[in-house]
Amino acid sequence: MSDKAIPLCQAACPINTDVPGYVSAISRGDLERAIRIIRQVNPFPSVCGRICTRPCESACRRAQIDEPIAIAALKRFASDQTKGLKVVQPPEHFYNETHMPTKVGTKENENNPPSPPFSKGGMGGFPGEKVAVVGSGPAGLTAAHDLTLLGYRVTVFEAQNILGGMLIEGIPEYRLPKDVVKEEIDYILSLGIEAKRGLSLGRDFTIEGLLKDYQAVFLAIGSQKSLLPRCNEVELTGIITAVEFLKQVSQGERPLLGKRVVIVGGGHTAIDAARTCVRLGSSEVTIIYRRTLDEMPAGKAEVEETENEGVKIRYLTAPVEFLGNGNVKKVRCIKMQLGELDESGRRRPLPIENSEFEIEADTVILAIGYIPEAETIKDSGLILGKNGTVVVKDDTGATNLKGVFAGGDVVSGPSSVIEAIASGKKAARAIHRYLRNLPDEKMEEYSAFRLLDDGIVKLISKSNMQKVSTLPIEKRINSFAEVELGYNFEQAVKEAQRCLSCGTGAVVTENCASCLNCVRICPYGVPVPGREIAEIDISQCQACGICVSECPASAINLKLETKEQVRAEMEDIINIAMKEAQEILTIGFYCQYKSPAGHPGGGNGVYWLGKLCTGRLDVFQLIYPFELGADGLVITVCPDQECHSRDGSRWLIKHIEKAREILDEIGIGANRLSIISDVEELSDFRKRLLDVGINPLRKGKKVKE
Amino acid sequence: MIVAEIKPFEEIKNMIKNYQKVLIVGCGSCVTVCLTGGERQVELLASALRMARKIEGNDITVGELTIRRQCDPEFIEQIKDEAAQYDVILSMACGAGVQGIAERFKDIPVLPAMNTMFLGVSDGQGTWVEVCAACGDCILWKTGGICPVARCAKGLVNGPCGGSQGGLCEVSKDVPCAWQLIYARLVRLNLQHFLKDISQQKKQPVRPRRLVREDLRLKKEPTKGV
Numbered sequence: 001m002s003d004k005a006i007p008l009c010q011a012a013c014p015i016n017t018d019v020p021g022y023v024s025a026i027s028r029g030d031l032e033r034a035i036r037i038i039r040q041v042n043p044f045p046s047v048c049g050r051i052c053t054r055p056c057e058s059a060c061r062r063a064q065i066d067e068p069i070a071i072a073a074l075k076r077f078a079s080d081q082t083k084g085l086k087v088v089q090p091p092e093h094f095y096n097e098t099h100m101p102t103k104v105g106t107k108e109n110e111n112n113p114p115s116p117p118f119s120k121g122g123m124g125g126f127p128g129e130k131v132a133v134v135g136s137g138p139a140g141l142t143a144a145h146d147l148t149l150l151g152y153r154v155t156v157f158e159a160q161n162i163l164g165g166m167l168i169e170g171i172p173e174y175r176l177p178k179d180v181v182k183e184e185i186d187y188i189l190s191l192g193i194e195a196k197r198g199l200s201l202g203r204d205f206t207i208e209g210l211l212k213d214y215q216a217v218f219l220a221i222g223s224q225k226s227l228l229p230r231c232n233e234v235e236l237t238g239i240i241t242a243v244e245f246l247k248q249v250s251q252g253e254r255p256l257l258g259k260r261v262v263i264v265g266g267g268h269t270a271i272d273a274a275r276t277c278v279r280l281g282s283s284e285v286t287i288i289y290r291r292t293l294d295e296m297p298a299g300k301a302e303v304e305e306t307e308n309e310g311v312k313i314r315y316l317t318a319p320v321e322f323l324g325n326g327n328v329k330k331v332r333c334i335k336m337q338l339g340e341l342d343e344s345g346r347r348r349p350l351p352i353e354n355s356e357f358e359i360e361a362d363t364v365i366l367a368i369g370y371i372p373e374a375e376t377i378k379d380s381g382l383i384l385g386k387n388g389t390v391v392v393k394d395d396t397g398a399t400n401l402k403g404v405f406a407g408g409d410v411v412s413g414p415s416s417v418i419e420a421i422a423s424g425k426k427a428a429r430a431i432h433r434y435l436r437n438l439p440d441e442k443m444e445e446y447s448a449f450r451l452l453d454d455g456i457v458k459l460i461s462k463s464n465m466q467k468v469s470t471l472p473i474e475k476r477i478n479s480f481a482e483v484e485l486g487y488n489f490e491q492a493v494k495e496a497q498r499c500l501s502c503g504t505g506a507v508v509t510e511n512c513a514s515c516l517n518c519v520r521i522c523p524y525g526v527p528v529p530g531r532e533i534a535e536i537d538i539s540q541c542q543a544c545g546i547c548v549s550e551c552p553a554s555a556i557n558l559k560l561e562t563k564e565q566v567r568a569e570m571e572d573i574i575n576i577a578m579k580e581a582q583e584i585l586t587i588g589f590y591c592q593y594k595s596p597a598g599h600p601g602g603g604n605g606v607y608w609l610g611k612l613c614t615g616r617l618d619v620f621q622l623i624y625p626f627e628l629g630a631d632g633l634v635i636t637v638c639p640d641q642e643c644h645s646r647d648g649s650r651w652l653i654k655h656i657e658k659a660r661e662i663l664d665e666i667g668i669g670a671n672r673l674s675i676i677s678d679v680e681e682l683s684d685f686r687k688r689l690l691d692v693g694i695n696p697l698r699k700g701k702k703v704k705e
Numbered sequence: 706m707i708v709a710e711i712k713p714f715e716e717i718k719n720m721i722k723n724y725q726k727v728l729i730v731g732c733g734s735c736v737t738v739c740l741t742g743g744e745r746q747v748e749l750l751a752s753a754l755r756m757a758r759k760i761e762g763n764d765i766t767v768g769e770l771t772i773r774r775q776c777d778p779e780f781i782e783q784i785k786d787e788a789a790q791y792d793v794i795l796s797m798a799c800g801a802g803v804q805g806i807a808e809r810f811k812d813i814p815v816l817p818a819m820n821t822m823f824l825g826v827s828d829g830q831g832t833w834v835e836v837c838a839a840c841g842d843c844i845l846w847k848t849g850g851i852c853p854v855a856r857c858a859k860g861l862v863n864g865p866c867g868g869s870q871g872g873l874c875e876v877s878k879d880v881p882c883a884w885q886l887i888y889a890r891l892v893r894l895n896l897q898h899f900l901k902d903i904s905q906q907k908k909q910p911v912r913p914r915r916l917v918r919e920d921l922r923l924k925k926e927p928t929k930g931v
Contacts, residue, residue, distance in 0.1 A: 511733070552745050553744050554744040554745050618745070
């Protein structure tokens with residue numbers, strides 16, 4: 001484990017998504033920046049925004065104060081709102097054999113590792129190196145996406161006639177609309193990926209055959225074969241597997257289930273099957289699960305929604321046998337109790353003697369577990385493990401066959417979409433290193449920030465999660481319309497603003513004069529006097545930036561926004577304002593926490609700049625607009641007790657007083673800088689400004705030649 | 706540390722009125738620590754001067770630099786190239802720093818942007834107090850760690866005088882009587898017997914003072930003689 005600590009959400013994410021980065025962008029309403037950050041690592045943002053298992057949210061430190069940030073819902077918002085924006089572009093060049101590095105480990109390789117996009121590619125007819133990806137689920141398509149961007153020609157083979165694997169076949173429409181998946185896949189394919197549908201491994205082609213045409217193969221065929229309970233009469237008509245059932249429904253079939261359906265299992269698939277049955281008209285849908293809610297792989301919120309839709313869940317219940325004469329009629333169950341911890345870390349369910357009972361059932365759906373379809377690869381020469389999973393050498397997915405890599409559920413067994421994506425990414429890097437003859441890569445490992453200190457937790461004001469609105473129950477149960485409706489703009493920004501911005505806080509540079517001003521003024525008490533310079537524990541910093549604007553040596557940088565960014569932002573807006581030739585040029589700063597939907601006084605000819613807390617506007621930032629040519633500057637100041645950064649408002653008022661003093665001294669006049677609290681005050685200010693006239697600096701020459 | 710405050714803006718503006726190219730040099734030591742002469746203040750003063758002069762129709766070019774310490778020639782040497790490009794240097798350091806720079810750049814006027822106040826300590830956020838007069842003959846061991854030379858309004862070394870009222874100085878009711886403080890501290894430390902031998906006349910330093918430490922010098926060459 002390296003010393004490099006990162007925010008907990010980011011560390012918990014299997015692909016280490018820069019969560020604070022994109023949540024912060026959303027909190028400022030900058031959705032384009034948000035989706036760029038997301039797409040840097042994730043080709044399935046709309047999918048993950050809906051069905052991710054959200055390890056990030058489980059790790060979120062906001063839960064120490066109230067509730068975690070609704071990270072997935074924010075990702076969905078950013079992704080849905082930026083549809084059609086082509087953030088990732090197809091590579092301009094492809095690899096070819098003519099510039100393969102010569103030998104592994106030579107000086108030349110170490111110093112000049114090829115890095116995408118490649119400038120010397122096989123343009124003009126060279127085919128470039130080809131990689132075959134078998135399986136078009138999230139693992140396969142992610143690998144295809146990353147390999148394409150690395151400059152390889154990728155062909156995806158899919159046994160079905162539609163791409164997407166379990167995303168399309170396994171997850172019901174009401175949770176993940178097919179259009180959403182399709183759009184995401186189309187985008188990935190648009191990078192220049194060839195897809196061959198309806199070709200099945202083992203039937204239509206073999207791995208050996210692929211290796212003749214392709215320089216590497218990535219096997220990501222998933223894990224779709226259902227396990228069956230060891231019960232009598234499991235072959236009765238009316239007993240079906242959840243995977244098969246969900247596949248049929250996804251293809252538009254509407255199997256006749258009857259009134260009473262019993263689902264066996266407690267995972268996401270069991271829940272999906274149960275909620276699908278409700279939508280197909282079954283009135284008595286019961287899930288039987290041998291453990292309790294706490295051990296259930298499906299999330300609590302999901303379980304709650306399921307129960308809201310009328311599904312009964314019988315915990316600590318396992319099937320013993322199925323009863324019926326040709327058709328299933330009843331499920332004979334036994335009650336369970338929890339014993340010692342088993343190898344999965346959960347308490348082992350044990351049957352309670354003489355506790356059998358029966359549940360009537362017209363249909364039974366089995367959702368107790370899945371294994372890969374080993375039949376298709378049993379003659380491939382691949383080493384297979386227990387349950388038919390492909391055995392890989394390490395994290396990279398390399399198998400015992402040269403040039404053949406594997407990942408996703410076929411290696412791990414059934415897992416989550418984000419794990420599949422992570423696996424695809426690792427495989428893509430490994431295949432790249434294999435094809436470029438590069439030495440093995442040491443994957444960077446990160447540790448996570450520690451929890452917030454209790455003293456800091458107490459200082460942060462509570463604000464509960466913005467609820468994602470859902471379709472009313474009565475509308476849900478008759479259709480497959482999407483249940484979660486997503487955020488609107490204001491909800492999303494408000495939710496994003498709940499983020500504690502972990503890891504975006506203050507960093508002390510070597511310019512520190514050890515004056516200890518930061519130690520004295522931090523509203524959260526984070527900085528401490530170090531042996532040489534002040535030390536700020538970034539894992540505890542709340543990124544309010546007050547120390548940054550007060551540091552006499554300008555020795556503290558805020559990761560959230562650099563000084564250069566702040567200055568450039570100001571110069572940009574004044575340049576725009578100057579070009580638009582306003583008679584009177586007014587700049588306005590407003591607090592985005594206070595006005596999440598946008599600036600507070602539209603239509604008054606004021607050029608607004610939003611700040612996540614205006615408290616970190618320093619004196620220079622309050623006089624610099626005048627040097628750039630502004631005639632007036634207005635600022636909204638939040639009431640002291642409402643300030644997001646505790647002392648921000650009080651410092652801002654101090655800074656305004658000082659800036660006004662300077663403006664008087666230099667002859668610009670303090671009256672050009674004013675605090676305003678509403679649109680009326682703004683319009684009064686503008687009227688006064690018209691009387692005062694333009695900034696004396698603007699007379700004659702242009703500002704800042 | 707040396708505590709200084711920035712001069713009134715008008716005075717600074719007047720000092721540089723005949724110059725077109727001004728280099729403002731901040732100091733990264735004492736005056737940064739007392740929040741008056743570091744990089745942040747340099748940036749602010751530069752912007753203010755540019756604007757003030759522009760309004761007067763007399764534009765200036767202002768350079769901004771901050772060095773670690775203006776009282777060491779090696780640090781000053783670091784800015785020689787920049788300094789050569791300006792008509793005048795405006796030093797945001799204590800008087801020592803101003804003179805340090807003036808000694809190095811003999812052909813460029815060096816002006817003080819600060820008033821040097823005293824040797825002091827921090828007394829909470831944004832507050833500093835004078836505690837040392839640099840008299841060259843320290844008696845703090847006999848005065849309970851409280852200096853009468855710096856902290857008695859009259860500089861008495863054998864106080865208190867009759868103007869001490871309720872622990873406060875007659876010169877200003879905001880100032881505690883240093884001798885009252887000394888007495889209370891010595892009693893607390895059970896060292897009040899020191900009071901008997903404090904009352905001798907202190908040596909008056911002969912200015913300017915110079916400290917030459919032969920134990921730290923290899924060559925017997927003459928010092929530069931600032």
